[in-house]
Amino acid sequence: xxxxxxxxxxxxxxxxxxxxxxxxxxxxxxxxxxxxxxxxxxxxxxxxxxxxxxxxxxxxxxxxxxxxxxxxxxxxxxxxxxxxxxxxxxxxxxxxxx
Amino acid sequence: xxxxxxxxxxxxxxxxxxxxxxxxxxxxxxxxxxxxxxxxxxxxxxxxxxxxxxxxxxxxxxxxxxxxxxxxxxxxxxxxxxxxxxxxxxxxxxxxxxxxxxxxxxxxxxxxxxxxxxxxxxxxxxxxxxx
Numbered sequence: 001x002x003x004x005x006x007x008x009x010x011x012x013x014x015x016x017x018x019x020x021x022x023x024x025x026x027x028x029x030x031x032x033x034x035x036x037x038x039x040x041x042x043x044x045x046x047x048x049x050x051x052x053x054x055x056x057x058x059x060x061x062x063x064x065x066x067x068x069x070x071x072x073x074x075x076x077x078x079x080x081x082x083x084x085x086x087x088x089x090x091x092x093x094x095x096x097x098x
Numbered sequence: 099x100x101x102x103x104x105x106x107x108x109x110x111x112x113x114x115x116x117x118x119x120x121x122x123x124x125x126x127x128x129x130x131x132x133x134x135x136x137x138x139x140x141x142x143x144x145x146x147x148x149x150x151x152x153x154x155x156x157x158x159x160x161x162x163x164x165x166x167x168x169x170x171x172x173x174x175x176x177x178x179x180x181x182x183x184x185x186x187x188x189x190x191x192x193x194x195x196x197x198x199x200x201x202x203x204x205x206x207x208x209x210x211x212x213x214x215x216x217x218x219x220x221x222x223x224x225x226x227x228x229x
Contacts, residue, residue, distance in 0.1 A: 003183055010180065014173075018218055022226035025150050032146065052133040059126060084140050091140075091147035 002051040009044045029095050038096040045088040053081035117204045125182045128175035135172040173218060178211040 020031060031037055056077045064070040113119070142160070145152040159165045185203050188194045194203055223229065 003187065007180065007184065010176065014176070014218055018221040019225055021222040025146075025153050028146060028153075048136060052129075052136065055129045056133055059130065084137070088140050088143055091143040094147045 002047045002054070005043070005047045006051060009040065009047060012040060013044055032092060032095045033098070035096070038092055041092045042089050045085055045092070049081040049085040049088075053078055117201055121182060121204050121207065125179060125186075128179040131175045132172065132179055135168070135175070138168070138172075170215070170219065174211065174215045177214040178207070181207040181210045181214070
């Protein structure tokens with residue numbers, strides 16, 4: 001499901017970055033602070049980190065056969081995904097609020 | 099215990115690389131590369147939230163030759179993974195599983211990802227007024 005959501009979200013994101021290339025710091029922050037952009041960026045962050053976590057879990061399960069190491073690696077990836085998602089959402093909200 | 103070494107049948111040593119298998123492992127490789135590269139994206143947004151000098155530092159890295167090379171590679175990985183991901187979604191719906199169709203869509207994925215990557219970079223440079 002995150003795969004499906006990521007297609008339009010990423011197309012929007014890449015197109016926005018292309019249009020914004022060369023913009024200065026204030027213009028970039030102003031763009032992020034636009035309500036629609038903030039919402040889409042938060043959705044993008046959640047979708048990306050959930051999708052990445054799922055994908056990495058499959059890779060670990062395929063290649064790591066030592067049971068404790070496999071469990072620890074998957075746990076690490078899950079925590080990292082949550083941590084990075086929170087950091088990203090926090091940054092967006094901080095810029096949006098001002 | 100799974101960790102004790104049991105003999106395995108040869109695979110990479112004996113199978114001729116096919117478009118299907120190469121695209122499949124590339125899908126995995128681009129996925130991993132994207133996950134790693136997303137760390138830079140997070141740094142970039144955190145820097146934007148932190149302050150102008152932090153942001154300038156990240157932008158300086160992004161503008162350096164190594165930064166641009168990494169970004170170019172990441173953007174190719176993104177388009178490849180997305181196009182092949184769409185191919186996978188069609189398969190999940192039961193469509194396009196015939197061998198000839200899979201080869202045709204496979205070639206389409208490679209071509210589309212190259213076109214999209216180059217197109218997006220040309221667009222970005224053009225909007226900076228480079229042309």
